[in-house]
Amino acid sequence: MTIQDSFKTALNGLKTNKSRSALTILGIVIGITAIILMMSIGQGAENLILDEIGGLGAETVVVRPGREPSGPSDFGETLFADSLKERDVEALSRKSNVPHLVRIMPALIVPGAVSYEGETYRPTILGASVDFFSDTFDAYVEKGVAYNDADIKQNASVAVIGSKVAEELFGFSDAVGENINIKGRKFRVVGVFQERGQVAFFNIDDLVLVPYTTAQLYLLGIDYYHEIITKVDDPANVARTVRDIELTLREVHNITNPDDDDFFVVTQEGIVKQVQTIIGALTIFLSSVVAIALVVGGIGVMNIMLVSVTERTREIGLRKAIGATDKDIISQFLFEAVTLTALGGIIGIILGATFSMIASIVLTRVYDLNWAFTFPVSAAALGLGVSALVGLVFGIYPARQAAKKSPIEALRYE
Amino acid sequence: MEDDVMIEVKNLEKTYYNEDVETPALRGVSFNIKKGEFVAIMGPSGSGKSTLLHVLGFLDRHTKGIYKLDGKSMDDYTKDEIARLRNEKMGFIFQQFNLLPRTTVLDNVMLPLLYSNVSKFDRKKIVLEAIESVGLSHRIYHESSQLSGGEKQRVAIARALVNNPEIIFADEPTGNLDSKSGQAIMEIIEDLNEKKGHTIILITHETYTAEYSQRIIRFLDGVIESDEKVNRRHRAHDGFRK
Incomplete structure (x- = not known):
């Protein structure tokens, strides 16, 4: 049987059970929609935040009191909240200390x-x-x-x-x-x-x-x-100036060990890195949640495929009786599973893109944010690939079960 | 061994094992079938006739004895060779028709061609010829569920014919049909043997239907009770009688 014939056979199988096919892919549709929505909104949020940080200007350097917070539960900042005073401004203003x-x-x-x-x-x-x-x-x-x-x-x-x-x-x-x-x-x-x-x-x-x-x-x-x-004076001198500021303030504050700093220096580049780290971590976290959703969706597909294999025992028996090899049967059911989940993926991509476009319109109009809709092409490709893979992985077991049926057992099945 | 022997069966046994319970279905059966023969297998239900047909059609495996097809033992065929044999050398007609539901007559008949090497461009022509030979040209795009029982069996016959197989296995082909449709189906089967030279192995429990054949093998409790030539065969032109 050619691949084209397998594909056509699979499509016919799905078409004859339209509503069941639709229900089967619901889990995949929701999973992929979530991926696209998440990636698109995440990208939009990152762009928005980076845009705002960009407004800070690459030449701007901010000195804050306290210790640089290294995590969400770090309250170091409040510890030395009163460390920056007039003398620090005077010291930093001196050209000999911080020339740029x-x-x-x-x-x-x-x-x-x-x-x-x-x-x-x-x-x-x-x-x-x-x-x-x-x-x-x-x-x-x-x-x-x-x-x-x-x-x-x-x-x-x-x-x-x-x-x-x-x-x-x-x-x-x-x-x-x-x-x-x-x-x-x-x-x-x-x-x-x-x-x-x-x-x-x-x-x-x-x-x-x-x-x-x-x-x-x-x-x-x-x-x-x-x-x-x-x-x-120039973005190229930011790194050097940060060092000059640190040295000056340590001298004013009588600090010898940098670990004891009661201030920290923030630059645009530093904030950008921080934001990217946070958004990256969030994306990984959300992706793992979505991955679980996709696995659940895949198990749903496997379930329905198994039911379908049992229901179509006679059909499988007949196909074998008229010359289908085990490979033909496996590829028929695998094609069905992959076609189903890939279709779910495509619907999910369309829905996800639509929802995130609506979200961007709402955020722009209602909340007055400078939010740009971005269609995450890489996420769409990933979503399609993942959904097809889910079909392949969770389709193999039912397909093998189908191929294993002996034709006579199948023909006798009521 | 004669040259034109196609099927050679010696001391064939088949036992079903079901949770330690042994059920013998065939208990030492021997016979030959020649190329072009039309054989009817008769017997009450449970006599092993269906089991025999399944073994002969490579749908099931025997437990003991020898089954040779074209001089080659069944055990020597690989899985893929068996699939190919079922596809090209054998055609099956079932009592339950076994058509694909919600599928057109055309696609049902085309099914065996999907699993064979027939090129895409020749398929439709072959299928239309097969459908025409069973007189269903006016029903090509009907779905199988829209057909009457007799029409369904004609579709099944067209499907069995489409790869032009040497042997046609028919398992109670008229069992689910009224006598008039049954008659029509038997005429088609007779034609296949007479005019096109297909070897036909027919299972039935009706003597009238069996008498279309040249030879009747009667089964009882898994052994052959009798194996006789039919002296006065029914012919299609005899008309309906039961």
């Missing part, structure tokens, strides 16, 4: 809300410098002015707000010159950022910036910083 550093800004995160005449809104409130934001994240003040270094030195109660914050609090009226209230203290709005959206980890439109000195003194009552953000 061009800009430096301490930053603090202020939890809380802002209010204006009864309107209350919860933006992200940062103690920072406006110039650094303009320079590093391309976010410029559109209306009014930015507060300057003098304001920072004098702990001035001034603020620059994002366009969305302005709209929430002031509607269409001008925000510049008005006083807003943060944690019981009055701040004069001196400027409003241009509409800029998400840049790196900040939504510029949803930001309230106040001088970091003011945030330290009046809003938080602390003498340390949450992080120090710096900018290097």
Whole structure:
């Protein structure tokens, strides 16, 4: 029997039992749909996160207090949370210490809300410098002015707000010159950022910036910083600058053993690697779950094939009586199994792609994320291969059972 | 041994073993069948006639004795050779028809050709000829379930014929048919022997049907009771009588 004939015979066998065939492949369809959906959404998420990290700029280097967290249960960061202070900024600013550093800004995160005449809104409130934001994240003040270094030195109660914050609090009226209230203290709005959206980890439109000195003194009552953000003159000098920062801070903090560091340095490259590691681990975890689903689906296929072999005992007997060899029978049933599961794979790929496209549309429209739909070609190929393999593996046993039947036993079967 | 002996059976025994219970079905049977002969095998149910047919048709294996086909012992045939013999040298007609359900007449008759070396381009022609020879040309695209019993058996005969086998085994071919359809089927079988020279081994329990043959072997309890020539054979042109 030629391969073409085996294939045609298998197709006819499946066609005569349409609803059973459809139910048989359900498990495979769901498994492959899950694979495609997972891979596609995982890819989209990775792209989205990497895109945001990309906004950070390759030249940006962030120094954080505490120990670098090495796992999800690591609370090292809180241990030395107060390790970064003004003296560190001074030391890092010195050209002799860190020659390639061009800009430096301490930053603090202020939890809380802002209010204006009864309107209350919860933006992200940062103690920072406006110039650094303009320079590093391309976010410029559109209306009014930015507060300057003098304001920072004098702990001035001034603020620059994002366009969305302005709209929430002031509607269409001008925000510049008005006083807003943060944690019981009055701040004069001196400027409003241009509409800029998400840049790196900040939504510029949803930001309230106040001088970091003011945030330290009046809003938080602390003498340390949450992080120090710096900018290097050239991406090529990032690695060297990281080393210079580490050496400088160790000297300031009297640390001899790097294991005792009470700070850590974060670069774009480092975050990208971390994110890729996390997404990679997640993908492996989810893949193993899906693999189990596929095995279960395969067992389902095997079950139905075994039932089908028993039901078609007469047919098998007849085929043997008119000249089918064991090999002919095996290939007929194997073809049936593989055709079934491959069909399930194709349906799964189509469904998975459709669902992830819907997900990307929802995420873009409803959640306003910059989410791009990607069709995972490699995952589709993998899905098709895996589903065919499942058919082959779980089809062999029923096919052999079929071939083993003696023709006479088969003809007598009622 | 005569030159034209096709089937040679000597002291053939067949015992079924079922959980330590031995059931002898054939207990030492000997006979020869020549090429082109039309033999009927008769006997009450349980006499071993079906078992014999299954052994002769290579569908089952005997336990003791010798069965030679074309001078070669059955034990000397490999599995694939046996499949090939069933495909090319033998044709089977069953009491239960054994057609594939939900499959057209055309595809049912074509089935043996799928397992043979007949090229794809010749298949349809051969199949249509076989269907025409049993007078079912008007039913080619009907599914087997839409046919009457007599028509189903004609399809089965066409399927048995399609590879032009030397021997045709017919196991109670008229057993499930009304007498008129049975008559028609027997006429076709007679023609196959008379005009086309096929060797025919027919199992039946009706004397009338058996008398279409040249020779009747009667079985009782696994042994041959009698083996006689038919003196006055029924011929197709005799018309129906029962």
